[in-house]
Amino acid sequence: MQSLKLPSASHRSLVSSVPSSVKVIPRVGVRQLPLSGPSTESVSSAKSINAPRNVSASVAKMLNTASSAKKVPLVSELPAWQALKEHVSDIEKTHLRDLLHDEARCMALIKESEGIYCDFTRQRVTQRTLELLYELAEQSNLRGKINAMFNGEHINSTEDRAVLHVATRAHRNQKIFVEGRDVVPDVWEVLDKIKAFSDKVRNGQWLGVTGKPLKSVVAIGIGGSFLGPLFVHTALRTEPNAMRASRDRSLRFLANVDPIDVARALDGLDPEETLVVVISKTFTTAETMLNARTVRSWLIARLGSEAVAKHMVAVSTNLKLVKEFGIDPENAFGFWDWVGGRYSVCSAVGMLPLSLQYGFDIMQEFLAGANNMDEHFKNQPYQDNLPVLLGLLSLWNVSFLGHGAKAILPYCQALSKLAPHIQQVDMESNGKGVDINGVRLPFETGEIDFGEPGTNGQHSFYQLIHQGRVVPCEFIGIVRSQQSVYLKGEVVSNHDELMCNFFAQADALAYGKTPEQLRSDNVPDYLIPHRVFTGNRPSLSIMMPSCSAYTVGQLLAMYEHRIAVQGFIWNINSFDQWGVELGKVLASKVRNTMNGVRTRDRKVLPQDGFNYSTTRMMNKYLEGKTQVLYPEGHDVFPIDMLRGGATTAAAAGKL
Numbered sequence: 274m275q276s277l278k279l280p281s282a283s284h285r286s287l288v289s290s291v292p293s294s295v296k297v298i299p300r301v302g303v304r305q306l307p308l309s310g311p312s313t314e315s316v317s318s319a320k321s322i323n324a325p326r327n328v329s330a331s332v333a334k335m336l337n338t339a340s341s342a343k344k345v346p347l348v349s350e351l352p353a354w355q356a357l358k359e360h361v362s363d364i365e366k367t368h369l370r371d372l373l374h375d376e377a378r379c380m381a382l383i384k385e386s387e388g389i390y391c392d393f394t395r396q397r398v399t400q401r402t403l404e405l406l407y408e409l410a411e412q413s414n415l416r417g418k419i420n421a422m423f424n425g426e427h428i429n430s431t432e433d434r435a436v437l438h439v440a441t442r443a444h445r446n447q448k449i450f451v452e453g454r455d456v457v458p459d460v461w462e463v464l465d466k467i468k469a470f471s472d473k474v475r476n477g478q479w480l481g482v483t484g485k486p487l488k489s490v491v492a493i494g495i496g497g498s499f500l501g502p503l504f505v506h507t508a509l510r511t512e513p514n515a516m517r518a519s520r521d522r523s524l525r526f527l528a529n530v531d532p533i534d535v536a537r538a539l540d541g542l543d544p545e546e547t548l549v550v551v552i553s554k555t556f557t558t559a560e561t562m563l564n565a566r567t568v569r570s571w572l573i574a575r576l577g578s579e580a581v582a583k584h585m586v587a588v589s590t591n592l593k594l595v596k597e598f599g600i601d602p603e604n605a606f607g608f609w610d611w612v613g614g615r616y617s618v619c620s621a622v623g624m625l626p627l628s629l630q631y632g633f634d635i636m637q638e639f640l641a642g643a644n645n646m647d648e649h650f651k652n653q654p655y656q657d658n659l660p661v662l663l664g665l666l667s668l669w670n671v672s673f674l675g676h677g678a679k680a681i682l683p684y685c686q687a688l689s690k691l692a693p694h695i696q697q698v699d700m701e702s703n704g705k706g707v708d709i710n711g712v713r714l715p716f717e718t719g720e721i722d723f724g725e726p727g728t729n730g731q732h733s734f735y736q737l738i739h740q741g742r743v744v745p746c747e748f749i750g751i752v753r754s755q756q757s758v759y760l761k762g763e764v765v766s767n768h769d770e771l772m773c774n775f776f777a778q779a780d781a782l783a784y785g786k787t788p789e790q791l792r793s794d795n796v797p798d799y800l801i802p803h804r805v806f807t808g809n810r811p812s813l814s815i816m817m818p819s820c821s822a823y824t825v826g827q828l829l830a831m832y833e834h835r836i837a838v839q840g841f842i843w844n845i846n847s848f849d850q851w852g853v854e855l856g857k858v859l860a861s862k863v864r865n866t867m868n869g870v871r872t873r874d875r876k877v878l879p880q881d882g883f884n885y886s887t888t889r890m891m892n893k894y895l896e897g898k899t900q901v902l903y904p905e906g907h908d909v910f911p912i913d914m915l916r917g918g919a920t921t922a923a924a925a926g927k928l
């Protein structure tokens with residue numbers, strides 16, 4: 274168990290620095306609270322965490338001292354924040370209907386980089402808003418924080434870690450340092466190993482224990498070890514090159530600890546042809562490890578214990594636990610603590626399963642796309658920098674216009690898993706209650722993200738975003754579809770039909786429909802209030818030339834960096850996730866009680882330490898008919914995966 278080191282002096286100055294030219298507006302009524310987060314005790318008792326187990330008292334003390342010294346202003350105390358607050362009343366006098374007629378404004382709000390076209394004209398901003406947002410970025414030391422990230426400083430201060438997912442997609446000849454050491458050669462050592470292994474599996478040099486090629490891959494992982502790879506897998510499934518490269522192969526995911534997910538992931542698979550990739554940064558996550566043990570038992574029941582060596586590989590930073598699980602470290606693919614779980618899709622977490630499915634060359638294009646956006650983010654000035662603009666405008670919508678949610682609406686079925694992935698990246702990163710020094714914030718951070726591909730969303734929740742709550746929308750369109758259909762005689766091709774909606778929705782939200790327009794359309798008076806659209810609802814539109822491995826990489830990195838921009842300005846730690854720990858600790862307490870009750874045939878008792886409500890509900894659950902008996906029972910698998918197969922290890926005669 275490693276304990277945390279103190280953040281470096283340079284980092285301490287970074288988190289506490291505001292350019293000296295900035296006059297800080299004094300804090301009124303903001304109480305300085307001690308560093309919040311799980312106590313050392315609760316953290317060390319949690320089974321599966323990404324963070325080192327014991328946050329040293331000295332780190333907590335140091336961060337706390339920084340806050341109690343009252344040297345660090347909150348972002349809401351900066352002059353630019355106050356100026357933006359005052360500027361809201363100017364914006365409230367405008368309507369997008371009019372703003373969209375200002376051509377100079379519109380020209381300034383359309384940006385393009387390497388094929389990624391972003392139209393911000395339907396944001397409720399003027400040139401003045403942008404100037405103030407750039408000023409806020411300056412006063413918040415945004416540039417310094419971006420540089421600190423790329424320079425490998427320990428900006429994840431509560432875990433004392435660098436944040437360098439950008440290194441996982443660096444070109445071979447780039448240099449990126451962590452504590453004075455260039456990590457790019459390490460990254461490429463793993464990538465070369467992934468290429469060699471995935472080539473061998475794909476071309477049949479690596480066979481299963483019975484001599485059959487391994488055509489199906491089951492990737493077991495949850496959270497960041499699942500959502501990013503699922504997003505990219507889904508994005509490329511119908512991309513012509515990726516489709517050709519994955520002919521006769523399949524990649525499935527198993528994330529939920531629900532046995533139903535096990536049944537669905539394994540249903541119809543032939544274990545002789547199945548390779549299992551266990552993906553877990555920590556290799557302690559309860560759900561992943563139970564699923565891994567379940568699938569290992571399934572393999573052994575059908576193929577014998579020697580199958581593990583040929584049918585199971587792992588991706589983790591914890592190679593010791595990989596070995597203890599029974600996977601040969603030779604068949605493990607490492608990554609590093611400076612890659613956060615939700616930022617890990619470009620590491621072996623995504624690259625191994627996706628290279629097995631699509632081949633390494635295609636996945637290298639994905640890395641190149643992400644790297645292209647990294648360079649853009651690092652080098653472009655604020656006014657041309659797509660992630661910076663996206664981040665600043667989101668911050669404007671959340672912190673000044675009061676819109677706490679945003680909808681991610683790709684007009685491309687291939688991007689259907691973008692919103693679920695961004696939910697984790699954004700909400701786990703920026704859903705925080707204190708600033709980086711542990712001071713409770715007097716405003717809310719983070720956004721509620723949700724989304725569905727267009728046009729499906731239109732027939733579901735768009736009613737609310739047109740006439741109910743104001744939810745800033747992000748429309749994502751593709752110029753050249755992965756697949757094309759045109760039926761002779763139809764007005765437009767199928768993809769054009771889809772894109773007609775992409776263009777129409779943004780203007781419908783912006784312009785709305787007035788009572789006058791309705792009257793001139795002869796709408797009866799009693800219906801007019803129901804059919805009025807107020808308009809003035811902000812959205813932005815992103816258009817990509819195609820949905821390829823390269824552009825998906827660009828898109829992913831653009832979203833990752835815009836989330837960092839927001840966190841940097843709110844001055845929170847976007848790279849820790851203490852908020853997920855408490856539930857895990859309590860689940861472990863329930864687990865112990867559950868085992869006691871099931872094995873000793875008794876009720877949950879008040880001395881088990883649960884409140885009335887939980888005790889009663891657990892007893893109600895436990896009284897229900899259980900399908901399996903333990904501890905004396907034998908291995909039981911979900912019924913679906915038993916089709917045509919042995920039901921238990923014992924029945925298969927393999928143990």
Ligand SMILES: O=P(O)(O)OC[C@H]1O[C@H](O)[C@H](O)[C@@H](O)[C@@H]1O
Nearest residue numbers: 496497498553554555558614853
């Ligand atoms: O990759 P693992 O260590 O198994 O972690 C999987 C997930 O666990 C937790 O829920 C964290 O909050 C996530 O950020 C992480 O992605």
